[in-house]
Amino acid sequence: MTSPGHPLEPGSRLTRVGMRIALVALVALAAIYYFAIWRTPTEASQGFAQKIFYLHVPAAWNALLVFSVVGIVSALYLWLKDARLDHFAAAAAEVGVVFSAVMLTTGPLWGKPVWGAWWQWDARLTLTLFLFFLYVGYLSLRSALHDPAERARFSAVVAILGLVLVPFVHLSVYLFRTIHPLPVVLKPSAPSLPGSMLEVLLFSLAVHTLLALGFIIARYGLLRTEAARIGERNG
Amino acid sequence: MRDAIVAAFAIAGKDLRAELRSRTALVSALVFAALILVVFSFSRDPARLAPADLAPSALWITFAFAAMTALNRAFSVEREHAALDALLLAPIPRESIYLGKLLGNLAFVFAIEAVTLPLFAVFFNARIGASLGGLALTSVLATTGFVAVGTVFSAMTVRTRFAELMLPVLLLPFMIPPLIGAVQVTVRLFADRPLSEVVGWLRLLAVYDVVFVTLSLVVFPSVVDE
Numbered sequence: 001m002t003s004p005g006h007p008l009e010p011g012s013r014l015t016r017v018g019m020r021i022a023l024v025a026l027v028a029l030a031a032i033y034y035f036a037i038w039r040t041p042t043e044a045s046q047g048f049a050q051k052i053f054y055l056h057v058p059a060a061w062n063a064l065l066v067f068s069v070v071g072i073v074s075a076l077y078l079w080l081k082d083a084r085l086d087h088f089a090a091a092a093a094e095v096g097v098v099f100s101a102v103m104l105t106t107g108p109l110w111g112k113p114v115w116g117a118w119w120q121w122d123a124r125l126t127l128t129l130f131l132f133f134l135y136v137g138y139l140s141l142r143s144a145l146h147d148p149a150e151r152a153r154f155s156a157v158v159a160i161l162g163l164v165l166v167p168f169v170h171l172s173v174y175l176f177r178t179i180h181p182l183p184v185v186l187k188p189s190a191p192s193l194p195g196s197m198l199e200v201l202l203f204s205l206a207v208h209t210l211l212a213l214g215f216i217i218a219r220y221g222l223l224r225t226e227a228a229r230i231g232e233r234n235g
Numbered sequence: 236m237r238d239a240i241v242a243a244f245a246i247a248g249k250d251l252r253a254e255l256r257s258r259t260a261l262v263s264a265l266v267f268a269a270l271i272l273v274v275f276s277f278s279r280d281p282a283r284l285a286p287a288d289l290a291p292s293a294l295w296i297t298f299a300f301a302a303m304t305a306l307n308r309a310f311s312v313e314r315e316h317a318a319l320d321a322l323l324l325a326p327i328p329r330e331s332i333y334l335g336k337l338l339g340n341l342a343f344v345f346a347i348e349a350v351t352l353p354l355f356a357v358f359f360n361a362r363i364g365a366s367l368g369g370l371a372l373t374s375v376l377a378t379t380g381f382v383a384v385g386t387v388f389s390a391m392t393v394r395t396r397f398a399e400l401m402l403p404v405l406l407l408p409f410m411i412p413p414l415i416g417a418v419q420v421t422v423r424l425f426a427d428r429p430l431s432e433v434v435g436w437l438r439l440l441a442v443y444d445v446v447f448v449t450l451s452l453v454v455f456p457s458v459v460d461e
Contacts, residue, residue: 078454078457130408130411133404133407133408134408136404137401137404137405137408138405140401140404141391141392141395141401141405144395144396144397144401145394145395149461150394150461153457153458154391154394154458156457157387157391157454157457157458158388158391158405160450160454161384161387161409161447161450161451161454162408164446164447164450165408165409165412168412168439168443168446169408169411169412171412171439172411172412172415172416172439173411173415175415175419175435175436175439176415176419
């Protein structure tokens, strides 16, 4: 615990806030498992495997949301050169990698019983796989650089180029082929799934977004503390 | 504007002269490309898979890896004797440095591709004569895209530990759209399909080039300026 006004104070306070948000979200996540397993109807053709939808879709949504935020915050960094933006981008990228890992592991678990194969070179699957690789590359670039200013500039450049890459990868892998389930929620006509499924999905989306937010704030706080400590040591 | 372009060509010219004087890099890159083609020819079951089925992917993976070797050394040569600092001190815009390095890298990669293509035709028994124009256009469009991004990344990775490993990790995702497009076009060119079938892919490759060359010009100063 640090006293108010101490240079390490803002970072550790943010970390505590972030951990609390994440804790609330984790408790709510347990509720989602309950609702998803016992309180939603079993899908007619996919059976029990469809339950993973309540985890997979929110993870995917958050991974894409968080990666877009990294791109935008990185562009802002190159413009404003504020180190806090760089810390935020780094924290968000880590969380995005975690969520895309959840998405990429829950996807095959569903794919095996429904598609008959763990993995298919489907458009959206391939896109998210490359996003995952891109941000793993982003994080390894960060760890291979020591000068904070240089690390911030270089990783911002990668994130901006990555943000622009997404539509190109999407288009080219889509033209290659797609067998992914078509959108059931975000589409021009009304959502084509029963009300209870939609409610649990939306609840799950909200909880996962909260979880991502909590993680990002906690990591951001830690990175700020780290930067403040390095600054303190260098006087 | 005119001065900036003259400066870019001067930098590209300097790189190419240095390459042609030593020739070590060019020759090793060519041997490397030829070896990849050979490895590809042997990495199949000859009774099941005809060379022609593997040809488009073999061609493009060879081009991609040959480009990677060229890009890996693009900025490492500038690090020796702090040559990059001298370039940055020159009274020319940062964009000229990027453009010069890009042109130099492109010339290097195109040279490798031009020599590898006949070898490929021999090894894979591919009839490239009829589709030579289309292949050349596809190569220019696809290569420009990933070399544009690779030139920026190479300026960054040269500052890291494990630069030779870091560049492919960062660049391969950016190679995906150009490579998918190029392979799809090449498959159709070899099958004598009408041009109308590949126009969409060629357009995608061209848009990719315009977007990433422009974006790279914008971000490159942030990479080299302290």
